[in-house]
Amino acid sequence: MATANKNLSVYDKNTIPDASKFRFGIVVAEWNPVITEGLYNGAIEALSDCGAKAENIIRWNVPGSFELTYGCKKMAKTQEVDAVIAIGSVIQGETKHFDFVCSATAQGIKDLNVQLDVPVIFCVLTDNNMQQSLERSGGIHGNKGTEAAIAAIKMVTLGA
Ligand SMILES: Nc1c(NC[C@H](O)[C@H](O)[C@H](O)CO)[nH]c(=O)[nH]c1=O
Numbered sequence: 001m002a003t004a005n006k007n008l009s010v011y012d013k014n015t016i017p018d019a020s021k022f023r024f025g026i027v028v029a030e031w032n033p034v035i036t037e038g039l040y041n042g043a044i045e046a047l048s049d050c051g052a053k054a055e056n057i058i059r060w061n062v063p064g065s066f067e068l069t070y071g072c073k074k075m076a077k078t079q080e081v082d083a084v085i086a087i088g089s090v091i092q093g094e095t096k097h098f099d100f101v102c103s104a105t106a107q108g109i110k111d112l113n114v115q116l117d118v119p120v121i122f123c124v125l126t127d128n129n130m131q132q133s134l135e136r137s138g139g140i141h142g143n144k145g146t147e148a149a150i151a152a153i154k155m156v157t158l159g160a
């Protein structure tokens, strides 16, 4: 598994642009809050480590990952942010619902990157079980929230 061979939290701060002048929106799904709060904490810590100011970070919550697309669209259109991070945790249950939620969320966020002039970062874990989610939100494989924050800073400065 690719993630098993890569720590999601490792980055070289010397290669990351200063984020002090940028504004970030973070939309967090409320399903699996232990996981999404861990992802959020990873993102906030990385943004701060790279110079982002707390007053320049706006957080909204949405019920679940399926609502991330609408929440990120509204954030980007109304809050004058330079990038948006979509945070969610989808965990396989007994039915095919997992497949539909994951696919719709990934496609919706991809579509926002086509439609909007603001990058929307896909920080949605799509795991088989809670253990895998814990390992990727501050566990042995690092934190995808950290990875997403670094991606957001890089995308804001793309082409600069
Ligand atoms: N099972 C998970 C969900 N399901 C809820 C949907 O995301 C959505 O909120 C509902 O279908 C109403 O539109 N959401 C997650 O984020 N994670 C899950 O594991």
Ligand SMILES: CC(=O)[C@@H](O)COP(=O)(O)O
Binding pocket: 090, 091, 092, 093, 094, 095, 096, 097, 098, 099, 101
């Ligand atoms: C991803 C989901 O919606 C899923 O966790 C719901 O569980 P189930 O498939 O058992 O209804």
